[in-house]
Amino acid sequence: MGAFKVLEKYDVTIIGGGPAGLFSSFYSGLRGLKTKIIECQSELGGKVLLYPEKMIWDVGGQPPILGEAFAKQIVAQGLTFEPTVCTNTKVELIQKDENNDFIITTNDGMKHYSKSIILAIGGGIIEPKRLDIAGAEKYEGKNLHYTVKSLKQFHNKTVLISGGGDAAIDCAVELLDIAKKVIIVYRKKECRAHEAQVDKLIKGNAKFIMNTTISSLVGNEDDTAIKQVVLKNILSGITQRVEIDQVIVQHGYNQDVSFNVAEDLTLEKKDDYFYKGDAFGCTTQEGIFAAGDILTYDGKINLLAGTFQDAVNAVNSVKNYLDPNAAKVAMVSSHNEAFEEKNKEMIATMLGS
Template sequence: MSELFDVTIIGGGPAGLYSTFYSGLRNMKTKLIESQAQLGGKVLLYPEKMIWDAGGQPPILAHKFAEQLINQAKTFHPTILTNTKVDFIEKDSNNVFVITTNDGSKHYSKSIIMANGGGIINPQKLEIEGAEKYEMTNLHYTVQSLKPFHNKRVLVSGGGNGAIDWAVELLDIAEEIIVAYRKDQLSAHEAQVVRLQESKKVTFLLNTTIERLIANKEKTKVKQVVLKKHDTDQTLLHGIDHIIVSHGYNRDASLEFANNSALKLKDNYYYEGTATGKTSQEGIFAAGDILSYEGKVNLLVGAFQDAVNAVNSAKTYIEPTADKIGMVSSHNEKFQEKNRQLIKQMLVQ
């Protein structure tokens, strides 16, 4: 058998990263497997967005927050694999989980924490002929930087939280913002919608979809957009500099379990479990968006509590006599030397 780990965490988003940190805190030999090339999960879909709702953390750009999560996850030197997709999980005769990845490798673990969130996430593309030609110029499904939108006319297609959050981020940057949404009412958080409604630079076009893209002379960028208002059958033509399409994401969650390890699902996707991170299968725990239970907090901050609970449950699963919870960091012996080093650094400064 290859190297055996106490816990293998599947998914490198916030829940998986904090699970990795906390399992190290609990003296567990830890492996993290992430399918994407980068760690950070959905946070990296919005690198230029400000995160306000992490406890005790001042407002911070998403990419910086992800960087801090990654650094924290590496505190206790876990084994981390990226660009590695888990295809199959089963148990062998020794009650050890055998995890098979897309390259044919097998990984062995006493317990598993599923933190694969929305699975492998790909944005839903604009279903208009030739739209893909403009993805390298001014048609965007994610926004890596807000600089290109300075003093520009921007069309945001979508009315959910993702679309409206982007529109709010652009309020002090873009010259004009058009929000086009296929339904008759925006579905985003009310406070964000109100912020847009209070701005004179925002135009709302409800019951409206993009019908056609008109290129510039060089055929390199979208110059105008033909919109269709479905409630009046009216066709509108708008000149734009950029389009942000936020129509949600397609999820690839093609991970399979052996028949004796099939987990109970809610809505054919989420793992049914408990607030302590337990699933319907012994030894398999879950944290973050993938886990469903009564009282679930579907926010970024909820992922951290899920992670702690899942790790504590995994710890007592493989070591029944272990403490049910980890010692707080201010008294934990694993931090004593690190604290001394940090204090020395502060005194030098």
């Protein structure tokens, strides 16, 4: 294949390693399919990694759980049957070969070969919008944050939050009882967030600096962290310096939806991005199935719970696409021989042998 390394062919390649892709991977292992996951981020887990400190309550049978812990669990489950996993790899193009199998081209120039595909790409590649300030990146992972990974680091600190939407204001509310001082800086006259949340901040003595943006960051002596934030009032042009311990930027997200299927593989879309399909995970293209937020059909639920149902349906559809004589659905896990060995190991561990 020219300059490209020839890779082995998989029964199914799952594009996207979020909840839908990971549960698809688990289920395709259960159905005995040779599976590969391709994920463009460095970590599996999908959008849940954007809200690691938020509590998730609405997954059936799962007690309330932090996003970070939930992501760990779903990753572990997705790897149960040891799929091949390619992280830091972005799918750029899907084409069909002369056997009606798929050639998937990724950003590193590699070609991946697969008999079927499950698209589980959520809302695309989502990255928090970063500060457009030269040198800001050197403070990331120190005291400049785009996602809140742990609330502990804000305990008793002066925290400046830039942004006035729901994410920024919810974050400020969460920090009210944790931080020493919460300062909200927003470029507009009024916050866009829910009024009730803004009221909590007012009652909690948070400081609002409106019509204002961050114009530069001043580092500490050895420039290992931000010491002061320079703010500029966009109406008057007046600047002020504010001493801070931590800065959180919540300016929304960039969504990269540049992923493509070849022209001869048109998939019908809704709203320019989401793929039209059905509750069985079928898209308008034979051999390409979909699960999770990317798929739309009547009755669709854009929740974690919905991704699981979608994943099971998509995998069962893949199985029947590859082998029309296969059972339409899998045996339940409690009676499924795919777990025989694993169950023995777990029982042995429980019995301490």
